[in-house]
Amino acid sequence: MTESGMVDLFVIGGGINGAGIARDAAGRGLKVVLCEKDDLAQGTSSRSGKLVHGGLRYLEYYEFRLVREALIEREVLLNAAPHIIWPMRFVLPHSPQDRPAWLVRLGLFLYDHLGGRKKLPGTRTLDLRRDPEGTPILDQYIRGFEYSDCWVDDARLVVLNAVDAAERGAEVLTRTAAVSARRENGGWSITTKNSVTGETRNFRARCIANAAGPWVSDVIGRVAGANSSRNVRLVKGSHIIVPKFWAGSNAYLVQNHDKRVIFINPYEGDKALIGTTDISYEGRAEDVAADEKEIEYLLTAVNRYFKEKLRRQDVLHSFSGVRPLFDDGKGNPSAVTRDYVFDLEETGNAPLLNVFGGKITTFRELAERGMQRLKHIFPQMSDNWTEHAALPGGDMPKADYETFFNGLKEAYPWMSRTLAGHYGRLYGTRTRKIVGDAKGVEGLGRHFGGHLYEAEVRYLVSSEWALTPEDVLKRRTKHYLHLTEAEQAGFADWFAGANLVAAA
Template sequence: MTEAKTVDLFVIGGGINGAGIARDAAGRGLSVILCEKGDLAEGTSSRSGKLVHGGLRYLEYYEFRLVREALIEREVLLNSASHIIWPMRFVLPHSPDDRPAWLVRLGLFLYDHLGGRKRLPGTRSLDLHRDPEGAPILDKYTKGFEYSDCWVDDARLVVLNALDARERGATVLTRTACVSARREDGGWRVETRNERTGDITSFRAKVLVNAGGPWVNDIVGRVAGSNSSRNVRLVKGSHIIVPKFWEGNQAYLVQNHDKRVIFINPYEGDKALIGTTDIPYEGRPEEVRAEEKEIDYLLAAVNRYFKEKLRRSDVLHSFSGVRPLFDDGKGNPSAVTRDYVFDLDETGGAPMLNIYGGKITTFRKLSEHAIQKIAGFFPNMKGDWTRGATLPGGEIPNADYVQFAERMRSDYPWMPRALVNHYGRLYGARVNRIVKGVTSLDGLGRHFGGQLYEAEVRYLVANEWAETAEDVLVRRTKQNLHLTETERAAFADWFGAHVTRAA
């Protein structure tokens, strides 16, 4: 067993909350280690609806504080990473069979004003028979509303937080499970196992942060041998991906008979992302899958509103994630709070902070609050700093991605427009780190299909913890949706034969 350095903070979990907390802490001058048993964002944080939003439907459950915080964070995040987060307009066809129009209008009024909206346009009413946004909607729906929220590449948001944490001094260990954490001499002795080599390493830390998401209680009990009065409630959310079936960049939000709302969002250019379901889940989080009845449910919700009817054969891909919600005792999964709760256990003078709940939109604020919660143990650490900071690649003047993309086209005249957009959206102001010195497509190396070239793959392996073909295709680039089955297999073969993990 190798004895490693002592650190201020040891963070378990490489999802959005763990990565955000590691980043915040490192930026305050704390020494930090983050460990993740798989790949970054491999669990819940890459299986979301890809939205930075206030949560319009949460108003119905009187979650005004949460919605306000999320709406404020929406613009903070938009300014910090406009390459992976961008505005999107949502069309909500009104169904008189469900919520009354006055209630929807009131909710949208609150949504426009609760968070001090500055950059995003406000709500407007639509005549679905006259306005072009109503063209794909069935004629029986005559009235609609349009409002603003934001899109996000969720997995890249996690990676960029981890990248910023590392650049500020944190150590990020992927494919490294925390197998034991025990209080010792007023601190923690933590043992990790490298999932590639089996090597066990021992660390010492002053404070332990448990950001295990769906595994939070497993870490409390099995790993740390502790207890918590809090419980996590696992709720499964499934999505489907189909070919895009309408014109325009707008997304749609439809109300279903059971009062749930379903998002129908443009995705990856020529596709649509549809979700989500809300189902109690009791299985192993790593084994979650979208069931056929969930897929049927989503198809039926869409077909209730749109002229073009989707069939099971239209589903190109499905995925499911387990949301680790704080168990507030509500019976209806849709009513369970999306807010977050901290459980700080200071037994033996060795603090352990357990994170329950949370959502992607509020990760930065959750991280800030988490560090504030343990600030008393680090009297000399620096103050809050992330609100005005950019994420790696987000150093774009005035957070104006459109203007930035135009400049990219001038800087790289040899690069096709689709590739400019691919690199710009994923890497923002850091595109040059991939294409520096390249003057033609041939200079990018082997082309694997879609927009995937060898230069990008090698960059991801060397800089962003990509260790498998799946890491690259699914979480770092989404190119699995653009390569054929044959191309994906060929890439996996090449990756296994030619790429080695960076030291």
């Protein structure tokens, strides 16, 4: 077993909350280790609806503070990562059988004004019979509303937080589980095991932050031998991917008969992402998958509004995630709060900060407030800093992606707009780290299909902890949606035999 020195904060969980906490803490000058039992964002944080949003429907449950904070964070994140987060307009066809029009208008008015909106356009009313956004909608829906929220590449958001944490001094360990944590001599003794190499290490830490998401209770009880009066409620959310079936860049939000809302978002250019369901979940989080009833539910909700009818065979892919929501005792899964709660246990002068709940939009604020809870433990740490700090690749003047993209095209005139868009949207100002001084596509190395070239793969392995073909194709990128099965198999064969230098 390898013995490591004392660290200030040991973070368990490589989803959005864990990566955000590690980044925040490292930027305050603390010595940080982040460990994740699988790949970064392999769980819930890569299986979301890909939105940075205030949560329009949460207004119905009087979650005004949560919505306001999320709307404020929406603008903060839009400035921090304009390459992976961008504005999107959502069209909401009004169904008189569900929520009344006055209630929808009131909700949208609050949505426009609660969070001090600055960059995004406000709500407008649509005549679906005349406005082009109404073209794909059934004729029976004559009125609609259009409002703003933001799109995000969720898995990349996690990875960029981890990259920033590492560049600020944190040690990031993937495929490494915390197998035991025991309080000893006013601190923690933590044993980890790497599932790939089998290596075990022992760390000493002053404090643990448990951001394990669906596994938070397992870390409290089985790993740390501790207790908490708080619990998470696991709620399953499933999505489907289909070919895009409308013109235009706008998304749609439809109300179903059960008053749930379903997002229909443009995805990866020629596809659509549809979700989500809300079902209480009792199984192992690792085993979650969309079932046929959920797929049929989503198809039915869409077909209630659109002229073009989706069929089961139109579903290209499906995925499901387990949301670890703070259990506030609400019976309806849709009514369970999306807010977060901290539980700080300081037995034996060895603090354990457990994180319950949360959502992607508020991860930065969650991390900041979590560190504020630890201020008395680390009085030497520096002040809040993340609100105005760009994430890796997002350091564009005035957070202006379009100007950056035009500059990227000028720097690489040989690059197609779609390839430049792929690099620009995933890597932003760090695109040069991949492309370098290449004078043409031949300078990017082997081509595996679509926009996947060897140069990008080598970067992801050396700089972003990609260890498997799936890490590259599904989480660091979405190449799996654009490569044939034969091309993916060919890439996997090459990956297995390539001499790739893994991230430290």
